[in-house]
Amino acid sequence: MTLTRPFGLAAAALALALLYALPAIAPRAVVQDLFGILTLLVLAMNWNMLAGFAGLVSVGQQAFVGIGAYAMFAAIILMGLDPLVGVLIGGLAAAAFAVPMAFFAFRLNGAYFAIGTWVVADIARLGISQWKALGGGTGTSLPKGTAKDMAFVGQIKDMLDVSSAAAADALTYWLMLSLAVAMLVASYVFLRSRMGLGLQAIRDNENAARSVGVDPVKLKALVFLLAAFGTGLCGALAFIQITRVTPDAAFSVIDWTAFVIFITVIGGIGTLPGPIVGVIVFYILQRALADYGTIYLIVLGCLGIVVMLFARRGLWDMFTDRTGIDLMPLTHRPPQGSLPRPKPSRRAA
């Protein structure tokens, strides 16, 4: 058990190095493909923090993708800013929208919270489709050459010796990969902090958590806000590559929330590596079944049901149970030497 963890971490580091090197060694189509997968991964990590750790089962995360995307388009088209600045503005706009949304949705519990977030997301979609400057209901495209003129694209073009378009793809890919890594590290640090401990207490028993001094609303609101920021950044970045935005695409509950829930649930909700495992499974299925159209969605749905029935906490939890390997444990151990040492227990992260 003690040796497998360094091995696991070394394997993870190697995989990460490979992922970063990818634009230099793989064709552009693969980079674009993985960009899509990383987008889903970042969304899944955000949703996992919400639903898996804060107990906030939101079905309205597409609101933040859409607002992030539209804010980024507005920053470029209406304000003439660099797309990368636009991405940051996208994240901030999503976080700003999360404040009034939380005021409304936090009055609701359980299924009503889920439905409430969905309703708010749809209201946001309807609101955005009134925005004539950004094409109203039919949407708009990024001005020609926007991606090529992005900061750093020139340098990457020279470095990799590729076309501007491929260099722009490489840049957005690296940013999305870095966003995923940052999300993972930030989630880990947060969950191991005092606030993360409070969050886990709330998840287990909200009433008791209050009675030991934890403020559930405050912690949940914080997670909701941070997840909105992460989701908004991710949405904005995703639409730089898509280059065209419409209200229906940017606020799609299927693309930005349903797949994301599927990924998190099969991978392991409430565990940090869960979304990574889920997204790998999702990717493999997508590749294997790409030619079968609807059958692909049916298989996906069935797999989701099987996992929910037989491996409630997902594939990662099943794996840690069988092997005892836990790459990102959230456990706080008592100070060493201060207690008789029984067999240590293990909890999945």
Place this chain on the structure above:
Amino acid sequence: MAILSLHSVSRSFGALKVTDDVSFELNAGEALGIIGPNGAGKSTLFNLITGNIAPDAGRVFLDGRDVTRLPPMERVRAGIGRSFQIPQPFGNLSVYENLLVAARFGGELGAGEAPAFCMDILSRTGLAAVAEKPSGGLSLLQRKRLELARAMATKPRVILLDEIAGGLTDAECVELVATIRAIHANGTAIIWIEHVLHALNSVVERLMVLNFGRMLMIGAPDQVMASPEVREIYLGIEA
């Protein structure tokens, strides 16, 4: 000066008046016992003091400050710690982590001082050996101990204990009484709801009797126990 005082506190659930015009004062460092039949409203009185339930009427004061409108988490930080009659552990967290949450939030201890503080409480409550066990897997007895330990970890100046001695063997009961005495000796005020009267009366300075939500009597334990009215109510429980 009174550390905690209730002024005409009442609460109903539907037509049932579960707390009926209760007033009393608890002095700093005092130990008060509460007895009364099941359903008398003892646990509800705790919930009113901690803020888990809001009163329909009346006020609650801590150190002379009106805390009636404060939510539970602020009352904990202000010094009111509690245990639950039906244990409510954070089941996926270890026993040690259960205390850590309480110490970091309710007790407002820093990351540096909290671990040793928690370990000290665990060894005083006989839980050190299961510190790393998930609390969801504990026996009922251990869960009750955890309730006490976690309440202690919030660094209370008033600790509310709700039936933590039920089901203990005599030896375990003696141990528990010693632990509670030690808490008391530290100057912490205690309110202890308990059916195990000999344990209760060996600790508390005053005894309150609740019946149908009303405070029937409050006073020195032997006086209270000598009252015919109380003996009548308690016949079923003492037996």
